[in-house]
Amino acid sequence: MNRNEIRDVLLEIIADIDEEADFAALDDHKPLRDQLDLDSMDFLDIVMELRKRYKLQIPEDEYPELATLSSCVNYLEPKLRHI
Amino acid sequence: MSDYQLIIIGAGLSGLAAGIRAARFGKKTLIVDQHYRPGGLNSYYKFQGHLLETGLHAITNFAPPTRKKAPLNLLFRQLQLSRRDFPVREQLGSEIAFPAGSLHFANDPDLLQAEVERLFPACGEAFHQLRRAIAAHDPFASAPWRSARSFVASYLKEPLLENMLFLPLMLYGNAEENDMALSQFVIMFRAVFEEGLFRPEADMRAFLDLLVDQYEGFGGTIRYRAEVEKILIKNDRAYGIRLADGSSYTAEALLSTAGLPETIRISGWQTPSATYSGKMSFTETISLLPNAVRSSIRQDRTLIFYSSSDQFSYRRPQTLQDSSWGVICFPDNFEGIPHKEFFPIRVTNPASYPLWRALDSETYAQEKTACRRAAVQASERYTGPYGQAIVHQDSFTPLTIERFTRKAEGAVYGSPIKIPDGKTPWSNLFIAGTDQGYLGIVGSMLSGISIVNRHLLD
Numbered sequence A: 001m002n003r004n005e006i007r008d009v010l011l012e013i014i015a016d017i018d019e020e021a022d023f024a025a026l027d028d029h030k031p032l033r034d035q036l037d038l039d040s041m042d043f044l045d046i047v048m049e050l051r052k053r054y055k056l057q058i059p060e061d062e063y064p065e066l067a068t069l070s071s072c073v074n075y076l077e078p079k080l081r082h083i
Numbered sequence B: 001m002s003d004y005q006l007i008i009i010g011a012g013l014s015g016l017a018a019g020i021r022a023a024r025f026g027k028k029t030l031i032v033d034q035h036y037r038p039g040g041l042n043s044y045y046k047f048q049g050h051l052l053e054t055g056l057h058a059i060t061n062f063a064p065p066t067r068k069k070a071p072l073n074l075l076f077r078q079l080q081l082s083r084r085d086f087p088v089r090e091q092l093g094s095e096i097a098f099p100a101g102s103l104h105f106a107n108d109p110d111l112l113q114a115e116v117e118r119l120f121p122a123c124g125e126a127f128h129q130l131r132r133a134i135a136a137h138d139p140f141a142s143a144p145w146r147s148a149r150s151f152v153a154s155y156l157k158e159p160l161l162e163n164m165l166f167l168p169l170m171l172y173g174n175a176e177e178n179d180m181a182l183s184q185f186v187i188m189f190r191a192v193f194e195e196g197l198f199r200p201e202a203d204m205r206a207f208l209d210l211l212v213d214q215y216e217g218f219g220g221t222i223r224y225r226a227e228v229e230k231i232l233i234k235n236d237r238a239y240g241i242r243l244a245d246g247s248s249y250t251a252e253a254l255l256s257t258a259g260l261p262e263t264i265r266i267s268g269w270q271t272p273s274a275t276y277s278g279k280m281s282f283t284e285t286i287s288l289l290p291n292a293v294r295s296s297i298r299q300d301r302t303l304i305f306y307s308s309s310d311q312f313s314y315r316r317p318q319t320l321q322d323s324s325w326g327v328i329c330f331p332d333n334f335e336g337i338p339h340k341e342f343f344p345i346r347v348t349n350p351a352s353y354p355l356w357r358a359l360d361s362e363t364y365a366q367e368k369t370a371c372r373r374a375a376v377q378a379s380e381r382y383t384g385p386y387g388q389a390i391v392h393q394d395s396f397t398p399l400t401i402e403r404f405t406r407k408a409e410g411a412v413y414g415s416p417i418k419i420p421d422g423k424t425p426w427s428n429l430f431i432a433g434t435d436q437g438y439l440g441i442v443g444s445m446l447s448g449i450s451i452v453n454r455h456l457l458d
């Protein structure tokens, strides 16, 4: 997957988790949790979905890499390149 | 290879919520319940052709779908359910009635603030301070037990107001006698007074169907009339269950929502079970009335929490039933619920499990009838007269609760001592639901979810 595809997948996962999510005003460089007003339990679901879909194990100490949409894409790009 | 990755004991609200989480992330999951339908304490039954709900008065923690941080919405997201599939109705308004006066509250916390200022002019500012302190308190941080009674008294210094505030919060979510843990008080204060009360537009059956469908849709299996007789244990691990019919299933991990005394019994856990038996249980009288009598009784209240004395102590009574305090529920008095041919009134009073237990079956039946009459009579002071108009009537006692849900001694809120981390002496057997610590419908579901998230998704 390329960067755009990864970004789309992330938005799809978030939309699945939160039907009230508003993407129109989303800034790729600001923390996702604050912008979407999500709980840490929702955040865990992003990790769980990535694991379910791509068998991707993300260790807990790397969760900070998933803070913003662009940091997520940076982090996932090498891991999802061959998918 | 085990038969399942996870076996959950109990298809009550905590077990169903836990099951949805586990199945959603691909765990091969089995839920077993001894009853023939789901719901546990919060179920329903057919009576003279009417569907009656067994637990639900009102669900706490009301929030509109847009308030994302609210527990109710977090719960729906975690279960991947849409608030759109679950239309709800807000309470009309409720009341706390004591001899000295009444406080009215609804899903707008400013109303309660104004009511406190009206009835206790000297306490308005103190009550405001108390609300601020409650908002600032983190009830989920691990901390030693603290008395909610002394906490509230330190702000209000007005025993009558304190009693009035404690009555609904204890009645709807306190397993201890006399006092309440501060953390539990904070959870309940927010759930009832700051957020408010509602019910499903349809009935509890529809909500349970929604949960079971979601669980099965994610691939989970559920079995009713499946009583767990033994949790199978070898060394420091649990490896399965044996049912009363002799069949057994193995699993990599187990989650029990059956309550501590029952879990202790079926696991052979070496710990004194009595410590974990709650003393607070209740009787409930459900009366069905023809629509025509509506005009002569109170129509603008959803719940009336009442005490016939300004002194109020929350403890197991010395008699079968104590009609001097309790809660009256009008299940149809929510915004926009259409009137049907009949409407119910439910009256819940504290009751003594050991006294009911001691009766022979003939006396049990007689006492049940006498207690219904006493409950109706006590409630008529607040509702207006309806005793003569009752078409159908049913009631349950602490023994009924124990029989259908296996909650030891009919203790609706379970053990006075909770296990917040859900751990047991066995590394792969966990506890969720009432005895993990969160109470009520929303609470027990969040309990199931959080224990699965914490221990069972790896």
Ligand SMILES: Cc1cc2nc3c(=O)[nH]c(=O)nc-3n(C[C@H](O)[C@H](O)[C@H](O)COP(=O)(O)OP(=O)(O)OC[C@H]3O[C@@H](n4cnc5c(N)ncnc54)[C@H](O)[C@@H]3O)c2cc1C
Pocket (backbone or CB within 6 Å): B009, B010, B011, B012, B013, B014, B015, B032, B033, B034, B035, B038, B039, B040, B041, B042, B054, B055, B056, B057, B058, B059, B060, B226, B227, B228, B229, B257, B258, B259, B262, B266, B284, B348, B401, B404, B405, B406, B407, B412, B432, B433, B434, B435, B439, B440, B441, B442, B444
């Ligand atoms: C009269 C009444 C009114 C209530 N009103 C409200 C209300 O208005 N609002 C609110 O929010 N909450 C209310 N509650 C509380 C709410 O119902 C409970 O807090 C919640 O349902 C608890 O869910 P749980 O899953 O923890 O336990 P349970 O519902 O007790 O689930 C445990 C399940 O385990 C099963 N089980 C036990 N032992 C075994 C075994 N050995 N083998 C197999 N299965 C077993 C039981 O059959 C049961 O289904 C009320 C409760 C009562 C009784």
